[in-house]
Amino acid sequence: MPSSLSFRASLALSLPSTTPGSWNSGNGILRRVLMSVLTINEDTGKKLLYYLVLSEGNPSKDPLVLWLNGGPGCSSFDGFVYEHGPFDFEKTKQRLPKLHLNPYSWSKVSSVLYVDSPAGVGLSYANDISEYVTGDLKTATDSHDFVLKWFELYPEFLSNPFFIAGESYAGVYVPTLANEVAKGIDTGVKPVINLKGYMVGNGVTDKALMAMHLFRLPMGWALSQMNCIRRRTKLQEVDRQVKGLNIYDILEPCYHDSAAKDATDNKIRLPSSFLELGGTERPLPVRTRMFGRAWPLRANVREGIVPTWPELLSSLTVPCTDDEVATEWLNNEAVREAINAKPKNVAGDWELCTDRIKFHHDAGSMMKYHRNLTLKGYRALIFSGDHDMCVPFTGSEAWTRAMGYKIFDKWRPWISNGEVAGYTQGYENNLTFLTIKGAGHTVSEYKPKEALNFYSRFLAGKAIFNN
Structure with missing residues (x-):
């Protein structure tokens, strides 16, 4: 660990045992977590909150990965708390959780920089609320x-391989940001960043290939074993047929723990073997229900306003909604002080997905960004949980194929822990498409071990199908 960063990290975040949300494994890892806000516009007081988790390997050489959650309007604390951060959060009878080490944290092989973006999301904010009107x-x-x-603040990381990653509406955030970084490199902007590639999970990409309900139909038919719907049936009828399903994992109810199987809607008749496929190795059922980190189900990505989840609540029931653990933890003032976040009277309440921003989709299809980046030599991994019905793998498979690149590695299984974990296809120009068997919309929440496996292999530049 670079000595200057070690010093700053230990000053910035050393959560003591007295901090609400007890820590049961000592404070060693806490010295590898740095949280603070960074002002990006002095005139408007626009500040983005970031939280850096240093690699458990060699932080001075291991890759640095910037992570973004989507929405638009959803906090990257979602990834930190519920997916691949350094801790598992155990619910307690008290209001605040206990913290445990996450054995599948992505910090096992890389440093991870979580960022709440844009301003107005999570614990990022601006003094001038006009900054909350934004877009791609x-x-x-x-x-x-x-x-x-x-x-500029942490030049010790400039030589580290740098990657940008995210999921859902970050399918827009990631390639547009990577394109800005690549343009800066080409034009000599300082500091020079060592960008190597990017990753997108179940990501929004192209309205023609991703947002059409037609790409949801095969999953609704094949996986939920519903009655066949004739081809001429209106899409509204399809919506009616699938509305009882968990759109973030077609085979699961809205729960992770074993008792949930008994709570499954009896209208959804799934074989027990299908329910087992949707199981997770997540050691603690921290999210009794899952909130939609997705771009909204019926809000197709087209030019103009993209409604946030809260904006849709009056007209659309959001399925599987619960963010209790993160909400209680991040709205505790002692916790916010410990993580260097501003208090509620400055930054507002933390919400998983906010309606504080007004967001415009103005970047068009992401395929042109992917083409530009991959033709420049940047590595791209497009991964997809194969039981997600919100941004289905069929759409991601379609747009990667529609790039027109030659197939470099034919469709084949990839292995994790001696088992087939999904399928992958490699294209020329360093573009890889990957499915994760049994995973829903937030892959590492469902399949943390498999997610760490493919993540590690991709960062190391290895073929993912190699065990």
Whole structure:
């Protein structure tokens, strides 16, 4: 660990045992977590909160990965708390959780920089609320400004391989930000960033290939064993047929623990073997229900306003909604002080997905961004839980194929822990498509071991199908 960063990290975040949310394994890992806010616009007081988790390997050489959750309007604490952060959060009878080490944290092989973006999301904020009117392109330039300023603060990371990753609506955030970073590199913007590639999980990409309900039909038919719907049936009828399903994992009810099987809607008749497929090795059922980190189900990605989840609540019931653990933890003032976040009277309440922003989709299809980046030599991994019905793998498979690149590695299984964990296909220009068997919309929440496996192999530049 670079000595200067070690010193700053130990000052910035050393959560003592007296901090609400007890820590049961000592404070060693806490010295590898740095949380703070970074001002990217002095005039408007626009500040983005970040939280850096140093690699458990060699932070001075291991890759640095910037992680973004989607929404738009959803906090990257979602990834930190519920997916691949350093801790598992155990619910207690008290209001605050206990913290345990996450054996599948992505910090096992890399440093991870979680960022709440754009301003107004999570614990990022601005003094001038006009900054909360934003969109794809402004978010990308703001995030690029953040990246440049962050590397100026921590130049010890400039030589580390740098990757950008995210899921869901971050299927827009990631390639647009990566494109800004790549343009900066090409034009000699300082500091020079060692960008190597990017990853997108179950990501929004192209309205023609991703947002159409037609790509949800095969999953609804094949996996839920519903009655056949004739081809001429209206899409509204399809919606009616699938509305009882968990759109984030077609085979699961809204729960992770074993008792949930008894709570399954009796209208959804799934074989027990199908329910087992949707099982998870997550050691603690921290999310009794899952909130939609997805771009909203019926809000197709087209030019103009993209409604946030809260904006849809009056007209659309959001399925499987619960963010209790993170909400209780991040709205505790002692916790916020310990993690260097601003109090509620400055940054507002933490919400998993906010309606504080007004967001415009103004970047068009992401395929042109992917083409630009991959033709420049940047490595791209497009991964997809194969039981997600919100952004189905069929759409991701379609757009990666539609890039027109030659197939470099034919469709084949990839292995994790001696078992087939999904399927992958490699294209020329360093583009890889990957499915994760049994995973829903948030892959590492469902399949943490498999997620760490493919993540590790991709960062190391290895073929994912190699065990």
